[in-house]
Amino acid sequence: MPGQMMRRIAFSGAGGSEVLRMEQAARPAPAEGEVLVRVLAAGVNRPDIQQRRGLYPPPPGTTPIPGLDIAGVVEAIGAGVSQWAPGDAVCALSNGGGYAEYCVVPAVQCMPVPRGFSFVQAASLPEVFFTAWNNIIWLGRLAEGETLLIQGGTSGVGLAGIQIARALRQARVIATAGTDEKRRVCLETGAEAAFDYRGDWDEAVRALTGGADVILDAQAGPYTQRQLNLLRPDGRLVFIASHLGPTAEVNIREIVRRRLTLTGSTLRPRPAAYKGALAAELVAQVWPLLESGAIRTRIHAVFPFGDVAGAHEVLDANAQIGKVVLAVDPALAETIPAGAAC
Incomplete structure (x- = not known):
């Protein structure tokens, strides 16, 4: 393994899709508690776009190479890893x-490719399901029969x-x-109703449900007080980004009076143990579904690895419905691994 090379995507600076470049680099080696995955497919996510623009620097000590979810085959394992072996089909946060063609990941952040899923489909899972579970179930504490608004x-x-x-x-x-x-698409996926976020969405939700118990939002800014007004007593507002502005003026008295919770999260700086606990819950509760x-x-x-700029341009235009995926190895990315199961 030492001295072997791979292709990866790097940035030539901060900016548009033109700053993305393919380069040759040495393959990484797994440290203790890590696995080396031969990447066959990789998800493209909003944090990748923000990092490319210079708005989301990676946490200290992590690689500057983008890409937060992958699917592929375990190539090698580091010391202390017993739950995975070379040849296992995995997806990982x-x-x-x-x-990149090879990526090191903490072993606890890996999950089996669900039975019947291709590597492309598996690469679409980790970042979005980790984020949804962390923010809706753990931080938002969504309970049986409550009302959830997803912006x-x-x-x-x-x-x-x-x-x-x-x-x-x-x-x-x-x-x-x-x-x-x-x-x-929201309705087809299971939403009871879907409203235009540029209109009077808060009044429409209030008329339909009387309010929300949990709101998941990536906009913040001027939406913040409108969302707090919409929450029922003991409601929870969870931010995963602040695209409309990093600050907002809010009525603190109402937060106190109605016992509201306003919180937010980022997953990337969290320790492996935290993300490993998320992975375990997803495999136990979501993977069977x-x-x-x-x-x-x-x-x-799905874009070929060489057209990563085209993949980013879809997200730049906010044109996607669902996930955009890179086929890092086009010959194998769409295949279904034999025996992949929970």
């Missing part, structure tokens, strides 16, 4: 480095969240989206 229902996280909430909490789910087609078809993944487009 990486700490970066997924835009941006056709993002990968939004589609995963709609299905998790419906299948595992029997929640009422309302979503927002920017086009008729996207709102139709993926295998049975009760929860589905939606692939918007």
